[in-house]
Amino acid sequence: MASDGHGKRSVVIVQLSGGNDSLNTVIPYNDGRYYDNRPIVNIPQDKVLRLDDNLGLNPNLSAIKELWDQGHVGIINGIGYPSPNRSHFRSMDIWHTAESEKISEEGWLGKAIRDIDPHGENTLTGMNFGRGLPRALYARGVPVASVGNLETYGLFPDIREEASRNMMLEAFSQIYGGEGKQAVSQFISQTGRDALKGSDILRVAPQNYSSSIEYADNPIAQNMRSIAQVICADLGTRVCYTQPHHNFDTHANELPAHAKLWTEISGAVGDFMADLREHDKDEDTLVLMFSEFGRRIKDNGAGTDHGSGGVAFVIGNSVKGGFYGEYPSLEEGKQLEGDLQFNNDFRGTYSTILEQWLGLDPVSVTGATYEQFDFIRK
Numbered sequence: 001m002a003s004d005g006h007g008k009r010s011v012v013i014v015q016l017s018g019g020n021d022s023l024n025t026v027i028p029y030n031d032g033r034y035y036d037n038r039p040i041v042n043i044p045q046d047k048v049l050r051l052d053d054n055l056g057l058n059p060n061l062s063a064i065k066e067l068w069d070q071g072h073v074g075i076i077n078g079i080g081y082p083s084p085n086r087s088h089f090r091s092m093d094i095w096h097t098a099e100s101e102k103i104s105e106e107g108w109l110g111k112a113i114r115d116i117d118p119h120g121e122n123t124l125t126g127m128n129f130g131r132g133l134p135r136a137l138y139a140r141g142v143p144v145a146s147v148g149n150l151e152t153y154g155l156f157p158d159i160r161e162e163a164s165r166n167m168m169l170e171a172f173s174q175i176y177g178g179e180g181k182q183a184v185s186q187f188i189s190q191t192g193r194d195a196l197k198g199s200d201i202l203r204v205a206p207q208n209y210s211s212s213i214e215y216a217d218n219p220i221a222q223n224m225r226s227i228a229q230v231i232c233a234d235l236g237t238r239v240c241y242t243q244p245h246h247n248f249d250t251h252a253n254e255l256p257a258h259a260k261l262w263t264e265i266s267g268a269v270g271d272f273m274a275d276l277r278e279h280d281k282d283e284d285t286l287v288l289m290f291s292e293f294g295r296r297i298k299d300n301g302a303g304t305d306h307g308s309g310g311v312a313f314v315i316g317n318s319v320k321g322g323f324y325g326e327y328p329s330l331e332e333g334k335q336l337e338g339d340l341q342f343n344n345d346f347r348g349t350y351s352t353i354l355e356q357w358l359g360l361d362p363v364s365v366t367g368a369t370y371e372q373f374d375f376i377r378k
Contacts (some may be wrong), residue, residue, distance in 0.1 A: 006357070006358055006359030008284045009284045009357055009359075010237060010238050010239065010285050011240070011285075011286050011287075011358065012242075012285060012286070012287045012288070013241045014242055014288070014289040015134065015241070015291075016243070016248050016261075016289060016290065016291035017088075017243050017244070017248065017291070018247030018292075019088065019248055019291055019292055019294065019306055020295075020311070021248065021250060021258060022291075022309070022310040022311035022340065023294065023297065023304075024258060024295075025058050025262070025311055026055055026075055026077060026311050027043050027048050027056050027057070028055060028327065029043070029055070030053065030054050033331070037330065038298070038299045039299070040299050041254050041255060041300075043058055047059045049062065049065045051075075051323075055323070055327060058258070058262055060260075060263045064315070067273060067315055071320075071321035072319050072321055073315050074315075074320065074323075074373070075322075076314065076344065076375075077311055077323060077324070077325040077326060078309050078325040078342050078343035079311060079312045079325060079342060079349065080294075080342025080346065081094055081095075081100045081345055081346055082345070083100070084293060084308035084309075084336070086293065086306035088292060088306075092135075094292075097136075098347050098367065106138060107134070107136035107137055107138045108136055109241065110126070110142050110144070111364065111365045112354060112358065112360055113126040113144065114139050114142050115364060115365070116360070120141060120143050122236045124145055124201060124237050125239065126145070126237070126241075127145045127146070127227075127230065127239070127240050127241070128240075129227055129240065130148065130243055131148065132146065134241055134243075136241065137239070145202070147202070150205060150206055151203075151206055201235055202230070202235070205226075205233040205235065209233065211278060213271050213275040214271075215268065215271050216267055216271070219244065220244045220264050220268045221264065221271065223268075224268040225272075228275040228276060228279075228281075231279075232275075244264065248261060250303045251302070251305060252302040252303045254299075254303035254304060265289075269289075269315060272287070282316070283317050284318070285316055286314060286318065286319065286353065286357055286376075287315040288312065288314055288315075289313040290312040290346070290349075291310055291312075293306060293308055293309075293310055294307040294309055294310035294339070294340055296339060297335060297338055307340060308340060308342055309328050309336070309339060310340070310342075314349070318377050319377065320374065320376065320377050322375075324375055325344040325373075328340035328342070328343065345371075347370040348372055351366055351370045351372050352372040356372065357376055
């Protein structure tokens with residue numbers, strides 16, 4: 001059962017950038033139309049990790065299959081949004097902002113972090129693990145730490161004395177803010193001070209962490225390990241974000257590329273959940289994995305091109321395992337211009353996590369009311 005205290009709960013977002021091929025992830029292995037449309041880029045029926053009599057997982061998701069068998073994986077089939085856009089940039093922007101009708105400035109998680117911590121008192125409420133800062137985490141006045149290496153995070157990591165670091169930061173803000181640009185200078189200065197404050201707190205995470213779990217030596221596994229270190233350190237972090245270094249844009253060479261991606265991600269998530277279990281943090285952590293769109297139903301002889309309706313995963317001990325959303329039909333009359341037709345709005349999944357998991361008002365984040373799922377154990 002999940003903890004009664006929403007304030008202890010954290011959500012970990014794993015972004016599968018590039019458009020994950022949902023048909024080769026959750027496979028309708030007993031539907032001949034799958035093999036008719038995918039004569040080259042398919043998963044043989046005898047290789048599929050069967051979930052029921054109709055659907056099964058890609059064989060490279062073995063660690064996630066183990067979590068499924070334990071009842072800790074929710075698979076959301078047919079997820080998407082109205083009037084789908086096959087552009088990576090626009091589609092990801094829609095997922096990041098929860099706004100499909102216009103260009104929105106703020107990200108859904110940034111707004112959620114602001115609702116959790118309205119005064120920005122904890123600079124580590126939201127954290128990104130990897131390069132840059134995903135737009136999903138951005139909102140006005142919301143400090144978010146973006147960590148490449150947990151042990152060297154922050155400006156001037158080699159300068160430990162606070163007064164010296166503040167002096168360097170002031171000089172830095174003046175150089176890049178410039179005369180007559182006081183607002184910019186103040187922003188840089190405040191952002192830097194947040195980074196310094198966060199780095200001081202974060203130093204305890206790797207120092208106080210020990211685990212028997214041996215993560216693989218690849219970027220996504222190491223990012224998941226860093227997230228585990230932060231969660232286990234009880235720093236008040238509620239939102240964590242990461243993504244693999246390589247993407248799912250598999251127009252060619254799909255079978256080996258897709259296999260490698262899922263082997264690394266599935267293994268990293270499996271190790272992460274085992275790590276949380278070892279530290280008694282598994283009841284209060286939920287993982288959401290999503291991609292901006294799926295791929296075309298027909299293969300192109302070497303891979304698959306941009307599509308629409310896709311699949312998302314929610315994983316955790318507090319997840320009620322099973323299928324959510326209807327698996328899209330491969331029947332020609334029920335396709336969307338050669339794509340899988342989406343049948344549930346991704347903002348319904350967001351709303352479920354926001355309200356049922358984090359205890360927030362989902363309308364303040366998504367801007368409207370969306371039908372929720374029941375994948376959170378009560």
